[in-house]
Amino acid sequence: MKRIIFFILFFFILSLPVSIPAVEVAPRISDREIIEKLAGLEAGQKALHSEMNYRFEALEGQYERIWNLILVVLAGIMGLIGFIIWDRKTASQPLEKKIIELETNLLRDLELRHEQGSLPTRLMYALRKRAENDSELSEILRSFSLL
Numbered sequence: 387m388k389r390i391i392f393f394i395l396f397f398f399i400l401s402l403p404v405s406i407p408a409v410e411v412a413p414r415i416s417d418r419e420i421i422e423k424l425a426g427l428e429a430g431q432k433a434l435h436s437e438m439n440y441r442f443e444a445l446e447g448q449y450e451r452i453w454n455l456i457l458v459v460l461a462g463i464m465g466l467i468g469f470i471i472w473d474r475k476t477a478s479q480p481l482e483k484k485i486i487e488l489e490t491n492l493l494r495d496l497e498l499r500h501e502q503g504s505l506p507t508r509l510m511y512a513l514r515k516r517a518e519n520d521s522e523l524s525e526i527l528r529s530f531s532l533l
Contacts, residue, residue: 492498497505510532517524517533527533 495505500508502508503511513523513527514533517527524533
């Protein structure tokens with residue numbers, strides 16, 4: 387029982403309000419000290435501002451260097467693309483000339499645009515007509531499956 391009473395009293399004592407100062411009382415600061423501290427803050431702010439400007443200028447120089455590098459790389463890529471296009475064009479010109487020459491020779495030699503058909507077709511008609519009267523030619527054409 388004594389223990390219970392002791393605990394009740396103990397908790398009762400702990401629950402009593404006690405006034406404790408929450409904030410320390412600071413010594414009074416004069417206006418002159420406030421002005422001096424503000425002047426010091428302004429000087430520090432100016433120094434910080436000049437330091438920031440110096441660093442930003444240094445970064446701008448680096449950005450300018452990177453931008454110049456990007457421009458040089460892009461110019462190189464464009465030059466390479468231009469060279470590739472020029473090379474392909476100059477390499478394909480002889481091929482185009484050769485194809486046109488072959489086409490011209492074929493049209494001339496085979497007479498593909500003749501109204502009665504191409505030269506080989508007309509030759510086959512002539513040989514078949516001649517083979518009607520010539521048994522030896524008929525035999526030759528049959529051996530090559532042309533009749």
